Amino acid sequence: MSDLYNITLEISRYDPDTNLSWIQSYQVEVGGIIRFVDVLRKINDEQDPTLAWASSCEHAQCGSCGIIVNGKPLLACELLVQDAVERFNTHAFHLRPLTIAPVLRDLVVDLEKAYNKIHETKPYLIKPTALPKEGDEYRILPETVEKYVEATRCINCFCCASACISSHRHFLGPNATMANIVRIMDPRETAKEERMEILYNENGVYRCHTSKACSFVCPKEIDVSHFLALGKEDNF
Amino acid sequence: MGEQLTIDSTLNCDVLVIGAGGAGLRAATQIGERRPGTKIIALTKVVSPQKSHTTTAQGGMAAVDPKDPEDRTIFHMFDTWKGSDCSADQNVIKTVCELGWEEVVWLERHGMHFSRTEQGRIAKRPFGGHMLNFGEMKAFRACYEADRTGKGIMDTVWNESLRFGVTFIGQCVATELLFQNGVCIGTIIFRYPEGAFLAILAKATIVATGGNTRMYLVSSNCRGNTGDGLVLALHAGLPVMDLEAVQFHPTGMVGPGILASEALRGEGAILRNKDGEPFMERYAPTAKDLAPRDLVSRSIMQEMREGRGLFHEGHKAQHVWLDLRHLPKEVHEKKLQEVCSFFKRFVGVDPEKDLCPVTPTAHYQMGGLPTNEYGEVQSDAHTIVPGLFACGEVAAASLHGLNRLGTNSLLELITMGRVTGDKVFEYLKDAKDPNNLPSDAGHIVFDQFSTYLNSQGREKYAQIRNSLRNLMQEKVGIFRAEKPLSEAIEGLKELKEMAMHIPIEVTSLKTNQNLWQIWELNNLITVSMIITQGALARKESRGGHFREDFPKRSDKFNYHTLAYMPEFGKVTFEERPIDMSIFQARGEHYELFDYIERKY
Numbered sequence: 104m105s106d107l108y109n110i111t112l113e114i115s116r117y118d119p120d121t122n123l124s125w126i127q128s129y130q131v132e133v134g135g136i137i138r139f140v141d142v143l144r145k146i147n148d149e150q151d152p153t154l155a156w157a158s159s160c161e162h163a164q165c166g167s168c169g170i171i172v173n174g175k176p177l178l179a180c181e182l183l184v185q186d187a188v189e190r191f192n193t194h195a196f197h198l199r200p201l202t203i204a205p206v207l208r209d210l211v212v213d214l215e216k217a218y219n220k221i222h223e224t225k226p227y228l229i230k231p232t233a234l235p236k237e238g239d240e241y242r243i244l245p246e247t248v249e250k251y252v253e254a255t256r257c258i259n260c261f262c263c264a265s266a267c268i269s270s271h272r273h274f275l276g277p278n279a280t281m282a283n284i285v286r287i288m289d290p291r292e293t294a295k296e297e298r299m300e301i302l303y304n305e306n307g308v309y310r311c312h313t314s315k316a317c318s319f320v321c322p323k324e325i326d327v328s329h330f331l332a333l334g335k336e337d338n339f
Numbered sequence: 340m341g342e343q344l345t346i347d348s349t350l351n352c353d354v355l356v357i358g359a360g361g362a363g364l365r366a367a368t369q370i371g372e373r374r375p376g377t378k379i380i381a382l383t384k385v386v387s388p389q390k391s392h393t394t395t396a397q398g399g400m401a402a403v404d405p406k407d408p409e410d411r412t413i414f415h416m417f418d419t420w421k422g423s424d425c426s427a428d429q430n431v432i433k434t435v436c437e438l439g440w441e442e443v444v445w446l447e448r449h450g451m452h453f454s455r456t457e458q459g460r461i462a463k464r465p466f467g468g469h470m471l472n473f474g475e476m477k478a479f480r481a482c483y484e485a486d487r488t489g490k491g492i493m494d495t496v497w498n499e500s501l502r503f504g505v506t507f508i509g510q511c512v513a514t515e516l517l518f519q520n521g522v523c524i525g526t527i528i529f530r531y532p533e534g535a536f537l538a539i540l541a542k543a544t545i546v547a548t549g550g551n552t553r554m555y556l557v558s559s560n561c562r563g564n565t566g567d568g569l570v571l572a573l574h575a576g577l578p579v580m581d582l583e584a585v586q587f588h589p590t591g592m593v594g595p596g597i598l599a600s601e602a603l604r605g606e607g608a609i610l611r612n613k614d615g616e617p618f619m620e621r622y623a624p625t626a627k628d629l630a631p632r633d634l635v636s637r638s639i640m641q642e643m644r645e646g647r648g649l650f651h652e653g654h655k656a657q658h659v660w661l662d663l664r665h666l667p668k669e670v671h672e673k674k675l676q677e678v679c680s681f682f683k684r685f686v687g688v689d690p691e692k693d694l695c696p697v698t699p700t701a702h703y704q705m706g707g708l709p710t711n712e713y714g715e716v717q718s719d720a721h722t723i724v725p726g727l728f729a730c731g732e733v734a735a736a737s738l739h740g741l742n743r744l745g746t747n748s749l750l751e752l753i754t755m756g757r758v759t760g761d762k763v764f765e766y767l768k769d770a771k772d773p774n775n776l777p778s779d780a781g782h783i784v785f786d787q788f789s790t791y792l793n794s795q796g797r798e799k800y801a802q803i804r805n806s807l808r809n810l811m812q813e814k815v816g817i818f819r820a821e822k823p824l825s826e827a828i829e830g831l832k833e834l835k836e837m838a839m840h841i842p843i844e845v846t847s848l849k850t851n852q853n854l855w856q857i858w859e860l861n862n863l864i865t866v867s868m869i870i871t872q873g874a875l876a877r878k879e880s881r882g883g884h885f886r887e888d889f890p891k892r893s894d895k896f897n898y899h900t901l902a903y904m905p906e907f908g909k910v911t912f913e914e915r916p917i918d919m920s921i922f923q924a925r926g927e928h929y930e931l932f933d934y935i936e937r938k939y
Contacts, residue, residue, distance in 0.1 A: 120847045136594070136653040136687065147852075148801035152844045155852040157386075159561045162597040162681055164490065165390040181684050207532050208850035214386040215509040215532075221387075227498035228450040238405070238440070240447045242459035248452065255452045255494075256487065256677075259389060291450065324680075 166260025362731025369760025396489025534848025591700025742882025796840025
């Protein structure tokens, strides 16, 4: 556990002032149970304070630190050095920003823009069903919740959207589409017709090419493509 | 550098919410519901409100259903009073506890995915310090969404804010409050991506910026929880309250201090020392592992001090064990799905088979901007600041006094968010549009940022940040005493001086991580100074504030600490009385709301 690893990070950099992009190489010696966010911090602390990257909660619950490591979109906060060495079978890592939004600087992308796709799907209850009596909650059986509860765990880190072969063009993206599907499956939502329109419109679920890359990369291990398949079959 | 800093443009709105977490957006949705068409702007430091720190809350939200055959609101009120070590305000306790269930139902009707019982009702679980019959046995009071209750709440208020057309401005910080004739009229913000300063003028401003415990070495808080809202108010000459009351959550994962919810113990997990002994039985014979957090954290520290802790080689840190091995598979896989996966990923242990290494982690600020029971910010114990409101973790009304019970924070965010929204709704009826930007707008922030951008010297940001974290952890942590606290004050003065001499590496204002972090570091040092001075001044032990040289609670300190800091290091104190209105009303069980003995 306390073994030290010598790793090489090749990091894609971008300077918004000069509009220049380049790859910069860093050598770091770190413990195996150190997270990639800690490695980036260590680079800032000891080698290069100008390297910009993003994070917030740093334990895989907010989805702010998505990056692409050796081709795979993932959360930098939950990748431990020892696991990275094992998983990618190398001590050299190429870090790139996610590809779903403009790069602001280095590894920081403008996720605010990516979120517009989520907003388009109206993630709230558009028209809730008639309410039970005052002071009472709506009854939902656990077996009903069970059908869509996994999809509610999505944190919109956009790793799936980054891996998706369709979402860079017209597709709303796997996570945004899944946000809509949650409400289709939610027994409290009555605006099913409007939801179906969002699901099947020009940017909708049929843009999905069923590569299942979304399920493969999801840091929360949600089977995103399962929910998209339900959407394609209208089988909720 | 030498570039002239200017305000790029000015935006106008009715209500400005600084901090779009659970509390800020519950206030926004309340205003949106009651006054359709209100122009609301909500600021967030992160990219989307969904990524706020609220989303990391795990275990639950306390609320007593009036139809519950066993539990009663008065028990919850008593637990909160006793949990606070008799330092919460009883008017706030009453408001919040009585509104709790209504707000749970509000969340449920607006789409939150609560976990359910077999009958389809909202499920509940026990939590520390929440008990039936005034402390007899554990109560099932925490409504939850698996172990991601905060995410459920955050998603719901964010979604509802979208519905009401709240305008979000992300990746920005509020840097200077604006006033006109003593009325708060908005703020100046700094946007990270473009590096631009904007002024936002508003009829009402709600500060809801959350917590601050990033000055500790081991902390469960987000990277951005740096006390920004407190410093915003301090720069405006306003006081902060009870900052010495820092909550250390007993079970942070060894190393970074990632939260391992109290829900684990609510579901039956047991703390053990190196001998395997379930040691909480010795410290709290009735409540055991479900005693309040201050007590459990001190017990863990005591075990480690007396040589019954363990040493984690990878993280070079002491810890005790949390044992989840005996819990049913369904609990591991469904009810505690996220935390169990955190243990696997971050610590490399499987909670179904292995003991989990945990250590106390700085988690929550009980104190904050002093407000009355309606969320109106005070400039002293009796005066409110017109146009300025606060709710959530940044505010102290105070529901928690010097110690907060688990699941009472999500409860507070939502209820006080709503109450504050109601008050703002009333306030808007007569509020005038702020017409002009004050002529001196920007003088505080431009002065600050110019200093940072032009700073010369050899100091290193990382070194100062690390020194601060070590200093606060060692000298202003769970156990406190006069000598280390005094040393900490001197240490903080040195760090503040050093922080003025960090040469900046990136001079462009666009996405300038260096500049952003130096601004945050200064905020942390400022807040740390008040925590430390408050801790030195409170010569007693109460709730989360424990003095080894004064280990007992003292009636002399039956008040809230109001602290002002017009100049760094020069802290002056005032007292705010503790509201005893439940006790004074002489209703049923009023005698339990006196300054009672606290045993679990």
